[in-house]
Amino acid sequence: MVRISLDVMGGDFGAQVVIPGAAKALERHPDIRFVLFGIESECAPLLDKHPKLKAASVFHHSEIAIAMDEKPSQALRRGRGKSSMWNAIDAVGKDEADVVVSAGNTGALMAMSVFCLRTMSGIQRPAIAAIWPTLKGESIVLDVGATIGANAQQLMDFALMGGAMARALFEVERPTLGLLNVGVEEMKGQEEVKEAGRLLREAGLDSIDYYGFVEGDDIGRGTVDVVVTEGFSGNIALKTAEGTARQIAEYLRAAMSRTLLAKIGYILAKGAFDRLREKMDPRKVNGGVFLGLNGVVIKSHGGTDAEGFAAAIDVGYDMVRNGLKAKIANDLQKYRAVAASESAAGSMSDEV
Known part of the structure; x- marks a missing residue:
């Protein structure tokens, strides 16, 4: 129950x-x-x-x-x-x-x-995760508006929480994850994003397959299962996608009713248009998840x-x-334990 x-x-x-x-x-x-x-x-x-x-x-x-x-x-x-x-x-x-x-x-x-x-222990800021329709199915994008701006550690937390949500929602053992950036090259982007990329590469997480930087068009392509960004750009991306979907729907509606030939063409292709409408229906992916x-x-x-x-x-x-809360807590605990162990090893090495 x-x-x-x-x-x-x-x-x-x-x-x-x-x-x-x-x-x-x-x-x-x-x-x-x-x-x-x-x-x-x-x-x-x-x-x-x-x-x-x-x-x-x-x-x-x-x-x-x-x-x-x-x-x-x-x-x-x-x-x-x-x-x-x-x-x-x-x-x-x-x-x-x-x-x-x-x-x-x-x-x-x-x-x-x-x-x-x-908030959960160790989480500085919660995030809103959105389910995003893609060419390959669905992906998760976070944060889409909980907070404006994020430092590297907060982006790392978002990655851990988004990965746990992907495992709970998509039931994949090791979801792929990318950081949203202005380019895929490692030297591009804000320092916080580049530092978050370094943290993800060096973390050696067994719960996430870090893909690297992704760009805006990768979201709709479904390049990765989870896209991580901060709330300002994430919310703009979400609203832009919703507005574009409505714009395309209006274009199609106007085109199909413009002439008698267009109306006949619509009737002949109604099945295809119904499938398109179903795919673009925002109700099917309604529900943002507050994580953290x-x-x-x-x-x-x-x-x-x-x-x-x-x-x-x-x-x-x-x-x-699918135990979202437990998955997030478990991933955070593993990451903190590894980070603490590496920090302790580094301190001992410095003393020697």
Whole structure:
């Protein structure tokens, strides 16, 4: 049984999307048990329409919902102990749930998650990892917006956490990993990125196959399983990709409706266009994972529909089932132990 805590009021549409999305996820994973947090007057009528979900859930009333444009500091002050977001995260901290899923305000969700769950030992900053569709399938990109800037050690931490997530999500024994850079040559890029590359080359990790530097176009190609960057460039890359996908969809829609011949061509090629639409559907890869916390937190797109929210729940389900938290803790422990051993050996050599 996987216990999933939901911020029912989060997102642009709140309970109108979250509850039907949870019902869809339950159909796919009957072993889920939900812990729901929301405003009862808004949630109860919707829950009554989904009796199977209601039977598999425990509902807790929350006084307020965090607004999508609310500042994180304000959300912390106003929502602590009262909001559906805070209470849903706190359920993970109290071991009443294995994972929390929210479509709410990203900044508020991160601030509350750090406050409630704290970062794992040795982790300076958490990261948001996104699942990215590629020509080869899917890859993981992090950080896509948790924090701006990162030093070499923080990029190294992101690499360890991203590698653990790839093993949990893709079930590969040794995922390939690259550092996002302005070129593949070792002399290019910022000093922090070059230093992180050195750390990864010298770490001798048995859980990651370090590929080297990758460029922006390598993300969509699926050159590696995990792409590591800092939050500023990662968020720009994510938003650019989403905007480009929408732009291409609009181009195709306009082209297919421009003339009678184009409309006939669309009908003849409808199967191919349907497959393309399926591949480009952002709902299928919805669900960013907050890594580096003492608990699993999934961030859904705020404007998604029920199918998209169900996909975010699917991600949370997979992360729990495949032991994401334990894999990250194990990889961090191994790396710290090796680093400490090398440091001690270096100190003894200097003394001699």
